[in-house]
Amino acid sequence: MNTTPQRVEHQLTDKGYVPVYTTAVVEQPWSSYSSDDHAVWAQLFERQQKVLVGRASDEFLTAQRAMHMTPDRIPKFDDLNRTLRAHTGWELIGVEGLLPELTFFDHLANRRFPVTWWIRKPEQIDYLSEPDLFHDLFGHVPLLMNPVFADYMQAYGKGGVKAHGIDPDALVHLTRLYWYTVEFGLIKQADGLRIYGSGIVSSKSESIYSLESNAPNRIGFDLERVMRTRYRIDTFQKTYFVIDSFEQLMRATEPDFTPIYQRLREHDSIPAGDVLASDAVFNRGTGEGWLTDGDV
Ligand SMILES: C[C@H](O)[C@H](O)[C@H]1CNc2nc(N)[nH]c(=O)c2N1
Ligand SMILES: N[C@@H](Cc1ccccc1)C(=O)O
Ligand SMILES: [Fe+2]
Secondary structure, eight states: OOOOOOOEEEEEEEEEEEEEEOOOOBBOOOOOOOOOHHHHHHHHHHHHHHHHHBOOOHHHHHHHHHHHHHHSOOOOOOHHHHHHHHHHHOOEEESSSSSOOHHHHHHHHHTTEEOOOOOOOOOGGSSSSSSSSSSIIISSSSGSSHHHHHHHHHHHHHHHHHHHHTHHHHHHHHHHHHHHIIIIIIEETEEEEEEEEEHHHTTTTHHHHHHSSSSSEEEEEEHHHHHOOHHHHHSSOEEEEEEHHHHHHHHHOSSSSSHHHHHHHOOOOOOOOOTTOOOEEEEOOOTTTTSSSSOO
């Protein structure tokens, strides 16, 4: 199997500077997964299933059940695609890893979600510096079964293509929105705060920390506030933003962002851990354990 990826450049993302691959869509090399690969999937899957009870949002858990992933072996993209296409018209495509931003946006805009085909090694169970199959499949894919969230992801992709054509500042602001919603979002449910962000959902320690630690801020979602807020790529977040519903997220992001990007030029960015007088605060973080520098 030819798995020598073509590493072209490095891009600052979730986990620091990581290689960006130009490689086009790849077939999932399912029969080449080793028994170690399947065991890593099983271990992570079973561990997260327990952690997510009472922590993941009802929307996530419902979508996850409808997706029918199982711990016994790494799912086949083809099988998941039959279910996804029938429900929301989304499709998974296999990729080597992070894509250049415009390529990534173009896929989302066309309801294609890129999934890294390889899975982390047993010694990387708790941490690795780039997205792998577990993060992408377990973390991102279930909510593509939710009709509202599915539309949000496509709208985001279209917005990304548009922001890419404006300037790098617009992209910085839009990327923060992805970070604080798709990757690290919390949602308010009748019985309390729950997780929907895939970066949290795919991490045992952050699943617990994001909801139960007193250290981070938990603040009500406000579009421009989020777009101004810097973030952490190397540690747990200092601040999580809480939406009321996916409908709220859709409505808040429907307007044309062009004038918003213009307005945001006049404002400074907000350090990741700051709380503003105008914030709707669920929890004012104690800041315990925060590193003083390193916000992106
Ligand atoms: C939009 C997001 O912030 C980030 O820049 C993009 C870049 N390329 C990517 N490529 C893949 N395959 N997966 C991703 O999540 C991303 N994220
Ligand atoms: N409304 C945004 C597009 C978008 C939708 C949803 C999420 C993110 C961006 C724009 O005009 O740019
Ligand atoms: Fe992700």
